[in-house]
Amino acid sequence: MLMPRIIPCLDVKHGRVVKGVQFGSLVDEGDPVELAVRYAEDGADELVWLDIMATVERTQWRWDQISRARQRLNIPLTVGGGIKTVDDVTALLEHGADKVSINSQALENPDLITQVANRWGAQCVVVAVDAKREDDGFYVYSHGGRHRTSWELGEWLVESERRGAGEFLLTSIDRDGSQHGYDLALLDYARRCVARPLIASGGAGAVEDLLEAIEAGHPAVLLASILHQGQTSVATIKQQLRGRGVMVRWPVS
Numbered sequence: 001m002l003m004p005r006i007i008p009c010l011d012v013k014h015g016r017v018v019k020g021v022q023f024g025s026l027v028d029e030g031d032p033v034e035l036a037v038r039y040a041e042d043g044a045d046e047l048v049w050l051d052i053m054a055t056v057e058r059t060q061w062r063w064d065q066i067s068r069a070r071q072r073l074n075i076p077l078t079v080g081g082g083i084k085t086v087d088d089v090t091a092l093l094e095h096g097a098d099k100v101s102i103n104s105q106a107l108e109n110p111d112l113i114t115q116v117a118n119r120w121g122a123q124c125v126v127v128a129v130d131a132k133r134e135d136d137g138f139y140v141y142s143h144g145g146r147h148r149t150s151w152e153l154g155e156w157l158v159e160s161e162r163r164g165a166g167e168f169l170l171t172s173i174d175r176d177g178s179q180h181g182y183d184l185a186l187l188d189y190a191r192r193c194v195a196r197p198l199i200a201s202g203g204a205g206a207v208e209d210l211l212e213a214i215e216a217g218h219p220a221v222l223l224a225s226i227l228h229q230g231q232t233s234v235a236t237i238k239q240q241l242r243g244r245g246v247m248v249r250w251p252v253s
Contacts, residue, residue: 008044011224099167101127126167178203187200
């Protein structure tokens with residue numbers, strides 16, 4: 001089994017970290033640079049930074065925040081939100097992103113995935129997918145979970161992988177912010193569809209949830225609420241996982 005990756009997520013709105021439930025009822029959780037540094041120092045393996053309003057409001061990135069974070073981080077940083085062109089990717093990489101996360105624009109213009117992969121390599125392209133359970137399966141949503149697309153989840157994952165996606169950030173809209181555990185049925189289905197790595201997102205409420213996902217074969221786990229709200233820390237999570245016999249990157253930095 002691959003060694004787990006513990007990945008805090010910073011959902012950023014107007015320069016502040018926010019968190020809610022099922023993409024709504026957002027609460028301010030603090031400064032993204034300070035939280036990024038705290039989680040990195042506490043042992044995070046990677047960080048994901050998503051501007052959740054960039055697509056909806058067509059806002060500009062706060063480049064100074066990304067640059068300041070990069071200067072103080074020693075772990076990989078994935079940045080996404082509002083990416084529409086190769087020039088956007090160039091700017092984010094120049095300001096400190098190691099990878100970029102593309103969501104809504106990839107759905108509108110799938111060739112963007114290929115363009116980025118061809119220029120910087122598949123390892124640079126994280127296709128973020130927000131999915132919701134419906135009677136006959138899982139369907140993909142765009143624009144921060146606001147718009148239902150015509151894509152069935154498996155079909156979109158296969159198409160994205162074919163076009164060059166190096167990794168998928170798969171969020172369960174149903175579980176987002178619920179702290180009721182990851183949607184393993186969603187993750188298992190996605191895993192059967194594609195070979196590229198998956199990052200499990202939506203629902204982490206305790207180390208047991210992470211352990212359940214890891215033991216089910218999903219070693220990359222994203223978490224937000226339980227860290228932002230001070231319920232636990234990355235170091236505590238790693239200590240607990242280690243105590244359950246899970247190999248983690250240790251000691252924490």
